[in-house]
Each structure stands twice: as structure tokens, then as C-alpha cells.
Amino acid sequence: MTPIVKAILDKYEGTSPAVKANLARILMQGHLGGTGKLVILPVDQGFEHGPARSFAVNPAAYDPHYHYQLAIDAGLSAYAAPLGMLEAGADSFAGQIPTILKVNSSNSWATSIDQAVTASVGDALRLGCAAIGFTIYPGSDQIFEQMEEIRALREEAEAAGLATVIWSYPRGGNLSKDGELALDVGAYAAHMAALLGAHIIKTKLPTDHIEQKEAKPLYKDGDFASQAARVRHMVQASFAGRRINVFSGGATKGEDAVFQDARDIRDGGGQGSIIGRNTFQRPREEALAMLARIIRIYKGEE
Template sequence: MTPAVKAILDKYEGTSPAVKQKLARILMHGRLGGTGKLVILPVDQGFEHGPARSFAVNPPAYDPHYHYQMAVDAGLSAFAAPLGMLEAGSETFVGQVPTILKLNSSNSWATSIQQAITGSVDDALRLGCAAIGFTIYPGSDLIFESMTQIAELRAEAEAAGLATVIWSYPRGGELSKDGELALDVGAYSAHMAALLGAHIIKVKLPTAHIEQAEAKEAYKGTDWSNQADRVRHVVQSSFAGRRIVVFSGGASKGTDAVFQDARDVRDGGGNGSIIGRNTFQRSREDALAMLDKLIAIYRNEE
């Protein structure tokens, strides 16, 4: 174990050695292994957006093995996906990349802002996963049900020696569309994930917008135009950097924007990127080249 990884794990007081071992498996794997930085491939968009919207632009991506192989060949830290996708390659790729089983999912037709439980801790153990993943929607009228669900699943995962990753995406309720990416809302959402016991927190990169009227005084007088500073504040809100925080790649965008986001995450003290559509909606060659450069950025080589 490297000093960088040991320093991260030392911050997880009250966490079992078995869970720390799973976190170490992720932190020590791949081309960023030992650096304290992560690049994770998440492929749950088939549930969220449908297969055509997700994969038609790059047809090989309909095959779960394509994503496993991408994570392996790119030397990524982990691969996260729902039950069916992980099952479809679990024997072929056993031991080649740490996996995270996404336990809840939604679809683009639903009118309520909520996700259904689509996997279990037992499934994660059976598939040899390092962690479970779960999405919450702070702001949704159904957030309290989701909080209860992840509290129970997190306790079950901890007892089984698995780490927990929480996707914390503010949405619904009185939040405006701009508010979903607001700095104060994003920091609040990351803090909620930390309070719920997340070992790894996944959030979106925030804008400089401040949504909550009650919070504007606290943010007054500070220039939030620099994205790295906004990342730093989200990390600060995650127990002053005592929790691993990775940032979503978001909607498809140009490579220059992807690379600049990674630089800002790095410079702001974030732990890395969890990036899906911006990889698998490109050709394999282009995706591997992009991931190679992302890893170089997080290794301070670019």
C-alpha cells in the first residue's frame, strides 16, 4: 500500500478492515493505483436513457463485454453497472477489474423522481464486487424513502465487508433546473451522502449558481467563477476531505471540456472522475486515447 492510499484509508475511522480492504482494492488497481486518484467507468445509462440513446452511436457498446474490456484495457480503477450487465461478463473478466454493483435504477418514462431496487448485497457478494452503488435524489419528495433504503443496504454491505458508493444527484421538489447543479446544492448533496455513510461519493460538477435563498449569505463575497474552487468546496463539504469524492462526466461533451474538467477536479482536491457516456459513445480507439490522457492528467503528467 502506498502512503497516499494509507493516508486516505486512515480517515475512515470506525470502518471495518474488510471494507477498507475493498477500498484499497479499488485505490490500488489500474494505472492510477496507489496515487489516491480514480477513474471509474459507470454503465447504467441503458436503464436511465434506453439502449438506443446510450449505445446506437457506437454499436459495439451494446455488448457488456465491450465495457468490461474497455475498463481492463484502459487500466481503470473500477467498473460500475447494474446486475444484468455485471453478470454478463463476471466469469470472463473475473479478477481483472474491481466491480461496483449498482443496486437501484430508474428509467426515462417514470414521472416520479425515484429508483427501484434492482440488485442485492448478496448479488454483489456472489459476483465478487468490491462495493455496492446507490443513487439518491436530494430534493425529491421520495428522498426519505431512498435514505431509509440506503441506510439498510449500507449496513448490510458493511457487515458483508463491501464498500458503499452513493450517487447524490439533487433533483425535484422546489429545486429549479439551474439549482440541480448549483454550488450550494451540490455541496449539500455531497454532505448528505457522507452523513449516510458513503465510502465513495459521486456528484456532478457544480456551477457558480447559488440556489437557496437561506444559503446566499454564507456564500456572499466569494468568487466562485473558478471550477477548481467549486470542486474544493464540495470536497470540503464531504467531511473536510475525509471521504473519497469523484465527479460525474455528465452529458456527452467535447474532449477539451472533458480534460479541463479533470484538471479542475485534480486541482480542486477531488479524487477523480466517474465517466460513462463520454467514453462509450466514442469509438473504442478514441475512448482509449481519451482515457489515457485523463489518467495522465490525474498522474500530474499533463
């Protein structure tokens, strides 16, 4: 273990040695192992958007083995997916990369802003996962039920020695569309995930919009024009950096934008990227080259 990783783990007071060992598995894996930075491949988009919208542009990606192999060959920190995706390659790739079982999911036809619990802590243990992953929607009318669900699952995961990753995506309620990516709302979402006991927090990169009327006076003197400054505030909201905060890659975008996001996350003190569609929807060699460059950026090599 490197001094950087030890310093990160030391911030997780009250956390069991077993959970810290699984966090260390992720932090010490791949080309960024030991640096304190992470790049994670998430492939839960089949649930969220359907198979054609997720994989038709790169048909090889219909095969769950494709994603395991991509994450391993790219030297990533972990691979996150729903139950069926992980089961479909669990034997072939056992022990080759830490996995995160996404235990709740939605679909694009639903009218409520919610997700169903689709897997268990027992499934995560059976598959040798390092962590469970769970999405909450701060702002949704279902948020209180989601908070109760992750409270119970997180308690069970902690007892079993598994880490908890919370995807915290503001949506619904009185939030405007711009408000979903507002800086004050994103910081609130990151803080809420930390308060719920997340060991790793996944949020979206925020804009400089301030949504809450009550929050506007508190932000008026700050300079949040740069994305790196906004990332720095998200890290501040994550218990002043005492919790790992990684940022979503979002919808498919141009390579230059992906690389700039990585630079801004690095410069703002974020711990890394959890990037799916921007990699697996590209041809394999192109995705590997993109991920290699992202890793170099996080290493400070460019």
C-alpha cells in the same frame, strides 16, 4: 499499499478492515493505482436512457463484455453497472478489475423522481464486487424512502465487507433547473451522502449559481468563479476531504471540455472522475486515448 492510499484509508475510522480492503482494491487498481486518484467507468445508462440512446452511436457497446474490456484495457480503477451487465461478464473477467454493483435504477418514462432497488448485497457478493452503488435524489419527494433504503443496504454491505458508493443528484421538490447544479445544493448533496455513510461520493460538477435564499449570504464573500474552486468546496463539504468525492462526466461533450474538467477536479482536490457516456459512446481507440490522457492529467503529467 502506498503512503497516499494508507493516509486515505486512515480517515475511514469506524470502518471494518474488510471494507477498507475493498476500498484499497479500487485505490490500488490500474494506471492510477496508489496515487489516491480514481477513474471509474459507469454503465448504467441503459436503464436510465434506453439501449439505443446509450449505445447506437457505438454499436459494439451493446455487448457487456465491451465495457469490462474497455475498463481493463484503459487501466481504470473500477467498473460500475447494474446486475445484468455485471452478470453477463462476471466469469470471463473475474478478478481483472474491481466492480461496483449499482443496486437501484430508474428509467426515462417514470414521472416520479425515484429509483427501484434492482439488486442486492447478496448479488454483489456472488459476483465478487468491491462495492455497491446507490442513487439518491435530494429534493425529491421520495428522498426519505431512498435514505431508508440505503441505510439498510449500507448496513448489510458493511457487514459483508463491501464498500458503499452513493450517487447524490439533487432533483425535484422546490429546486429550479439551475438549482440542480448550484454550488450550495451540490455541496449539500455531497454532505448528505457522507452523512448516510458513503465511502465514495459521486456528485456532478457544480456551477457558481447559489440556489437557497438562506445560503446566499454565506457564499457572498467567497470566490467560486473557477470550477477548481467549486470542486474544492465540494471536497470541503465531504467531511473536509475525509471521504472520497468523484465527479460525474455528465452528458457527452467535446474532448477539450472533458480534459478541462479533469484538470479542475485535480486542482480542486477531488479524487477523480466517474465517466461513462463521454467514453463508451466514442469509438474504442478514441475512448482509450481519451482515458489515457485523463489519467495523465490526474498524475500531473500534463
